[in-house]
Amino acid sequence: MKKILSVLGLSLVSGITLFSCNNRNNENASLSSLVETHNPFDYDGNFTAPELAVDGIKEEAYDLYGTETLYINKGGSNEMATTIYRGNDGLYFFFEVKDNNLLTEGNEAGDAVTRSDSCELYLDTDNDGGNAPQRDDFQLNFAVNNKTRIFQGSGQSWGSWTGLVQYENVLNGTLNDDSDIDIGWNLEVMIPYKELGVDKNDDFGIALGRVDKVGLGSQPNTDYFWYGLPFNGAVINPQIPNEYAVYIGNQLYSKDDVPTIRNVFGVVKDSAGNVLVDVKVALNDEEVMTSSDGIFRFDSFALFNENTLTFEKSGYFNRTITFSNSDVTEEDFDLGDVYLIGTSETINTTFTGTIKNVYDGNIRDAIVSFNDQSVKTDEDGNFTLEVSFKESATLTISKDGYTTNEFVVDSNLFNQNGISDLGTIDLRKNAETVSLSNGLSLSFSRGLNDILFTVSKENATEVSSGTLTIYVDAKATGVTPNNQNDYQFVFNVSSMSLTRASTLGSQSTPVSNDGFTFKKIDSNTTILNLRYEAINTAPLEVIGFTFAYKASGNDSEVISLNYDNNQTNIDSPLTYVRLATDNHLYNATNNLGGEVDPYNYANLGSIRVGNGNFNTSVTRDDSSSVFFKFNYDFDFSDSYASLYIDTNVNPTETRDEKTFEIIFNGEGTITSFSNFNSDGTTKNSLNDEIDNLIITTKNNQITLQIPNEILNIKSNSTIGVSYTITVNEVTSVWTFDNELFRHEIPVTNPSEYVRIDSTNVITTDPLSYTNLSTVGGKSDNTVTASTLRYQLSRSLENGITIKVTNLTRDFADEYKKDENIEFYLDTGDSARFGESAYGDVTGIHRDSNTFMFRLGGDGELSLIRKYRDGNSGYTEYKEEDVTRLGIKVTTVNATTRSIFIPYSFLNEISSEDIIGFTCGVYNNRLNGGKGDWCPYNYRVDRYSENAARYLRIDADGNIIDDSDLF
Structure with missing residues (x-):
């Protein structure tokens, strides 16, 4: 039975008054007596007595009159099943939660609830959506220990709410006890309509959430996990009311497919105009028969975005009519006369x-x-x-x-x-056919909506059994081994039937059955129609492929495709053959050349040529090469371009051996490849390497791939670029209209080249950076901390450069006090870098070799600390000390700051010493304004208090692999 409490103290935290039923105590107390005894709101209209007993025990009414059960993690060990019942005076929610370890964070209400085992309920009572919570939106969080966090929308975020809600939970297990295995818990909630300002038959927007706490800490996605309600193929984001499901009557619908109630009717006739009796007419899932006067009718029928009306009668061709509810503007939808044609006519x-x-x-x-x-x-x-x-x-x-x-x-x-x-x-282009050495063949043809693969064994020898597998690389970026962008389609050669369709990589998943069809033409031939969306490509996007045969009982022997002297390897998409947009096949290590490109390119602007433009872009997304793409809208066939690439980290005004020149013509032929001598003018021919450069042409587009090893750079190196174009013997130099440049980029002066880093960011910075991943992004459903990307360079001999990029917003004065963005360096004490140092992770281990650097939300360096031996304290340096210490902060752009720290400040270490790194961001608005720290997790938590746990960087700026120590 329940114990109804007046939880007045909660109003200070959550702004709501609740009646809580605590684990079914006071079994013999009646509801009326408890309300009378314990409810201080004893005047009429303040409390609505429930029609169902809110006791955490599921009554039959939920199953008879409630919604279909809504599941989060259906079938899992942490499943949450929810049923909604629309009562006379209020909404009822029954939550059934599976959980083998019931845990909470402390025993307080408020934000701790969102880090404890809990159920979440979100309501949009006006069903008006929006991108942020409004006054008609409510959030209710109920923890397993009866604590709550309740909000009402304020227009931009969540604020307090004063209302009356009754709830009770029942535990099937013990709380915060690891010594046993729990089963789960139930939660029942009743919200009176008058508390929400609505009536019984109103439509609502609804979302649900479930928090599963699994550890004793407070780290999201480690100690606790949040799960949302999947609905129509996507998980609803409860912070965006536009995404809520709509609760109408006793059903839930997508907001963009809310039914319209209409009367649908008409008359069925034959070709001569005679009415037809007993025609079966089906509208969506409901059927009627035409009457003696040929009339069919569906009254008060729910119409959706897509509706299908079918007509069937023996001796006549079937008829199908499709329409949307938007096509029906009046209450009565009269289709008039619908004619069926006789099959003998x-x-x-x-x-x-x-x-x-x-x-x-x-x-x-x-x-x-x-x-x-x-x-x-x-x-x-x-x-x-x-x-x-x-x-x-x-x-x-x-x-x-x-x-x-x-x-x-x-x-x-x-x-x-x-x-x-x-x-x-x-009408498809003629298909191109390729064959294996044993005669098994495969042909390809692109259509408007799909790619057609024809598998044939007509000319095959010794292949009576075994499997033939087609491998498709849908987003080839030079990645080996294959991954989730790669697919396999397996055929049984004996039966010529398709037996498997799935993605490759470590997390193999089936390809949707809606994404393909296959048809056996005869005993030797099968056709596979693969829709573009099934492999996440566009109709004009190049794909890579190969296919291979394995004999039964001999997995070690694989016969794979050899095309134009390219022996493909099923495990290496780099070796796959490419299917171009016009159906021709060619060899390449990527899918560039299609009209849809898988890479993110940095646009380097254009050179104006008469009435046309020669546009250049570059990408570093492929870790093995640099890619340039050149597009033009004029006759470039008799012209040529000169591309200059500089790889110096200390570029001068003179070209040298690290400055390269590539000349290619409009036919897509590289005519010269060289680098420069120290005088900046004479060149050394590298034409022997031209065959290692890959150039393709397609529809006024030239793509050039230059392997990193030819430029003698690493995948994270920054490069400098300039280029010219020569048309009718007149050479034009590139002028870049960019906020960092806005001037001509002279090819003879590498110090003025435009720089592109490994993340495709245009910059003036020539240094090469190691990507140290990101930190931040923690959210408490009202505030989200910034996500920061850190990069580190040891390219210079006299110091370290840290680049911090805010991926969430610009650095600006208005955010100065919102966040402390910190990074830590540990220097000199390489003896800590060993197995024993990783044993103690609970204490504070920082000394005079440990330094902290703090930026505010405005991107300015506001504080530096150098710790002391024995953690007895630290020496602090403020903004006014930065220049004196030789530290330099550079604004790269609105979202990026670069901080140079000389080795002289870091205890005079050398450029050869190993250093340790960690970082974090403290958002002062998280946790209800109390603030919260977002730690750095690079494989494990790199505790800022324990320098032994810092990520180690070697003299070349490479991350030292310490996976064996964890």
Whole structure:
């Protein structure tokens, strides 16, 4: 039974008054007596007695009259099942939680609830959505220990709420006790309608959440995990009311697919206009039969974004009509007369349509034939053809260079004595075929919506059994081994049937059944139609592929594709053959060249040539190479471009052996590759390396791939770039209109080249940086800490450079006091870097070799600390000391600061010494304004208090692998 309490103290924390039922005490007390005895709000209208006993025990009403059960982590050991019941006076929620270890963070209400085992409920009572919580939005968090955190929206975030809510939980286990295995807990909540300012039949927006605490600490995604409600294929973000599900009647709907209640009706007739009786008419999932006067009717019917109305009667072609609720503007939706055509009738109609190819667009002069009739498509690919036929119609569409399409017309499109619009018809380019050494073959052809793979064993030898697997690399970025962007489709050679379709990599998942179809043509041939969205590509995006055969019982012997002297390796997408947008095949280590590119490019602007432009962009996303992409909208065939790349970390005004020149023409041929002597003018030929540079041309685009090893750089190196273009013997130099430059970039002066770092950021900084990952991002559902990316460079002999980039917002004065952005360096004491040092992680281990640097939310260096031996304290330096210490802070852009720290300040260490690094961000607004620390986790928590745990960086700026010590 329940014990109803007036939790007045909670109003100081959460702004709500609650009636809590604590683990079913006072079994013999009645509800009325408890309300009378314990409820201080004893005047009429203040408390609504529930119609169901709110006792944490599920009543039959939930199953009979409630919603379908809503699951978070369905089937898991931490499942939460929720049922909603719309009562006469209030909303009821019943939560059933599985949990084998019931844990809380302390025993306080407020933010601690969100780090404890808890259930979360979010309501948008006006169902008006929004990108932030409004006054009609409510958040209720209930912990397993009866503590709560309750909010009402304030317009931009969450604020306090004063209301009355009754709840009780029942534990099936023990709280904060690791000595046993718990089963879970139940929670029942009742919210009176009047507390929400709504009526019983109003529509609501709803979201749910579940916190599963698994450890004793307070680190998100380590000690506790938050899970949201999956709905229609996506998890609802409860901080954005626009994403809430809509609770209408007793059902939940997507906000963008709320049903409209309408009356739908019409009359079914044959081609001669006679009414048809006993026609089965189905609207979505409901069926009716036409009456004696041919009428069908669906009253007060819920219509959605997509509705399907079908008509079936023996002796007639089926008819399907699709429509959206937006098409129905009146309460009555009268479809008028719906005609069915008899299967024995001669059909007289005019076929119209458009012939199209995914690469060429609308196709003119394609021949459309039916029986003895044929027409050609016009310049827009359109055709019109008058025909007569019985039962079925198949059009033949053909043109030289394309695969003939035998197009079977859907009977639903037949329109007796009228126009039958066939829409867009796909005409594919001729497919290219490749074969294995044993004769198994595979051909490819792109369509408007899919790629068609044809597998054949017609000419194969000694392949009566075994498997043939097609491997697809959908986002090739030079990554080996394969990953989640790679797919496999496995066929049983004996039956020629598809047995498996899944992603590759460590987390293999099935390909959606909606994403592909396969059809066995005969005993030797099977066709696989793979939709672009199933492999997350676009119609004009290049893909990589190979295929291979394994004999039964011999997994060690694999016969894979050899194409144009390229022996592919099924485990290395770098070796795959590429399928271009026009269906031709070529060898390359990536999927560049398509109209959709998997890389993030930095745009280097254009050189104006007459009325045209020559545009250049660059990417470092591939860890093995530098990629340049050149686009032009004029005749570049008789012209050439000169690209200059400088790899110096201390560039001078003179080109040298680290400055490279690549000259290529409009035909896509590299004519010269060289670097410079120290005089900056004479060159050393590197033409022997030209074959190692990969250049491709496609549709006024040239792509150039330069391996890092040829430039003698690491994957994290920053490079400098300039270029020129020569047209009709006139050379134009690149002028970059960028906030950091806005001037001509002279090719003879590398110190003025535009620099691009390993993250594709345009900069003036020539140093090479190691990416140290990110820190921050902690959220308490009201405030989110900034996410900071740290990079470190040891390129210079006299100091260390730390680059801090705010990935959340700009550095600005208004954020100065919001956050302390800190990083720590530990120097000199390399003896700590050993197994024994990692044993003690609980104490504070900083000494005179440990330094702390703090930036504010404005990006300014506000504090430096040098710790003392024995952790007895520290020496502090303020902003005014920074210049005197030789420390320099540079504003790279609005989101990035660069901090140079000389070795002389770091106890005179040398450039060869190992250093330790950690970082963190303290957001003063987190935790209800009390503040909270976001620690740095690089594989493990790199405690700022314990220098022995810091991430170690060697003399070259590389991270030292310490995985064996954890």
